[in-house]
Amino acid sequence: MSQPVRKLHFVTVTALDDSSAEDAFLADAQRYRRELLAHCYRMTGSLHDAEDLVQETYLRAWKSFKGFQGKSSVRTWLYRIATNTCLTALDGNKRRALPSGLGQPASDPAGELFVRPEVTWLEPLPDAPREDPSDPSVIAESRESVRLAFIAALQHLPPRQRAVLVLREVLQWKAAEVGEAVGTSTAAVNSLLQRARAQLDEISPSRDDEPVPPESPEAAELLDKYIAAFEDYDMDRLVELFTDDAVWEMPPFDGWYQGPANIVTLSKVQCPAEKAGDMRFLRTTANGQPVAALYMRNPETGVHEAFQLHVLDAGKAGITHVVAFKENDLFARFGLPDTL
Template identity: 70%
Template sequence: MLVRKLGTVSVLAHNLDDGLDPGRGDFLAQAEPYRRELLAHCYRMTGSLHDAEDLVQETFLRAWKSYDRFEGKSSVRTWLHRIATNTSLTALEGRQRRPLPTGLGAPSSNPTDDLVERAEVPWLEPLPDSLYDDPADPSVIVGSRESVRLAFVAALQHLSPRQRAVLVLRDVLQWRAAEVADAIDTSVAAVNSLLQRARAQLEAVGPSQDDELSPPESDEAREKLAHYISAFEDYDIDRLVKMFTAEAIWEMPPFDGWYQGGPVIGALIHQNCPAEKAGDMRLLPLTANGQPAAAMYMRLPETGGRHVPFQLHVLDMRADGVSHVVAFLDTSLFAKFGLPEVL
């Protein structure tokens, strides 16, 4: 067995005498350029970085096995996305959607109430920009950001898997209806019907098109993120509260509550944050889902005073302040972002 590594994916070639089968010998060269966008595609479909990585691996394996039968009637890119779409649809059969706390349908929470952890819920996960951005092509970066932002991916979770697939293929990848119908083995009329229902559902639950987020590389976003980090590290919650917009939302899966308004968010942090003084928290700036983000490390007595992974914050930054923070408590994500185990 020969194992070929493609970043996070492995293509397994069985019973090969001299390296790759001549009929499939150029597969890796043909497929590798699309690995990043396939990961983003599978992430949109599933809302999970872990699942997306597995699905890209399965996509490459299926594509490699059938590469000798690839007739070139479509581009390699289209062919790979078709395989990735159907691999995702198969994987999603019988699975729960991946929400954020705001997507559970409950009203905003009281910051003085006990936190309720819902470990059984398969929560939405963030996506490191480094895994899907193509630094050599800025136009790809800008074009892909809108379709991986947390609010958009969370809204996609309200759609059925087939609605999700049709909407992503038509509105994100800009495929023609006939191409989508061929990809998922249905009729053009069915594709149009699925797309109409998906768009209506997305409009009901999705983010407003008028919302203007600051690009994470902009001077404005970097300055605001630096102030956000400084307020936490100084344990100056009052200063932090002033950074939030009037209707700002804070949520932190796997806890099922969500909180609205700067004063409420400040009260929540005062009530539940294990930090006690300046220096207990350290944050590293990064980007996720095309948004400013920060990795929070906490100094705890049980860790010998070391700063260890605690939360990953993904922020909506606007001209008037921070309007949304999702603070992910799944510390296994730190490795996916290439972050150290200890500061």
């Protein structure tokens, strides 16, 4: 998004209007902030844009509060506003992508790396604390609905198809409700959904190996071995961790690499580390997947500095996909330190 959206804070807004009705609305609306963030993230593929769009959603909701007649729940009303806010923002904008989605063949792991500044890259979404599994926001933000592969596939759909699929498949809205939200007929909603499903099936075929939850013993063991191989600078040990068709990519570089041997070659040739101890990691989660946050030692200062966020797609057969994100403020957005 080219223009920053003005921030809206609930304390400020309630000070402007002491109406008990508005106070009650704002108090009720605030609890949906996290699930609206996940909704806007599904629509845009960007944490930055999603945060701005949620702020814009609340601003629009506050301005039009007097027109809210209570025919639907506050949550449904907010989702309608958020969806249309996203559709407006996406109008004419380039879709966000991962390198493997640019339509080019797998790259040579020993070849030159190329940055593509004209590409708007997909971003990861930090996981929210899951204290209460009965909370609607936890249900709405199910792991499958924010996994990187699903988010990347969604970005191939036209915005209106994307909105219809998310509202129908993720939020389980009725077709009539979706039609009212996006301003079209029930028949048009069903047609859009059918086309969206067909395109998703073509873009992202179902995988044989089901992903394992990031807190599972299987995921923890894979992550431990993955981190140990890098920290010990024993790249050859990585071979046993990846499935035969595993993919590695690292935006903003446009290349993607397939197969354990190519991934290991890439790690040996392109990684700036030279010996054991050059890399250290912190563990976290994003998009319902395990994450290894890499800190690379600065040879001049000896300090380990934030370098990449490795989002792993792990199944029982091994690691199937790694996206190594490199962005200046990404660690801060994940609540991670700049240095170790």
